[in-house]
Amino acid sequence: MFPKMNPRQMKKMMRQMGMELKELPVKEVVIRLEDGEITIRDPAVNVIEVQGQKTYQISGGVESTGGGGLPEEDIEVVAAQAGVSKEKAKEALEKADGDLAAAILSLTQ
Numbered sequence: 001m002f003p004k005m006n007p008r009q010m011k012k013m014m015r016q017m018g019m020e021l022k023e024l025p026v027k028e029v030v031i032r033l034e035d036g037e038i039t040i041r042d043p044a045v046n047v048i049e050v051q052g053q054k055t056y057q058i059s060g061g062v063e064s065t066g067g068g069g070l071p072e073e074d075i076e077v078v079a080a081q082a083g084v085s086k087e088k089a090k091e092a093l094e095k096a097d098g099d100l101a102a103a104i105l106s107l108t109q
Contacts, residue, residue: 082107
């Protein structure tokens with residue numbers, strides 16, 4: 001963002017603009033969706049506060065997604081290739097941890 005600026009200068013500049021940055025000691029973040037959830041383990045979570053408004057920034061690798069985490073197009077591909085319903089395709093994809101080839105193989109054998 002700002003080349004060659006050390007962290008101390010960055011914090012000072014943020015304070016002058018009325019911004020405050022804090023890192024939260026978090027072990028896990030769970031985001032609940034309408035049809036599933038996303039779990040992020042050992043994330044880096046920062047809170048940025050500007051004029052009383054807080055913004056949370058989460059970074060890290062996705063550990064798992066719930067049943068709703070499968071892309072609809074993947075379900076459709078498996079259903080078409082294996083000649084089964086979308087429900088059976090979704091179940092096979094969940095068992096195969098999202099691996100399309102493994103899901104298709106399990107349904108066609």
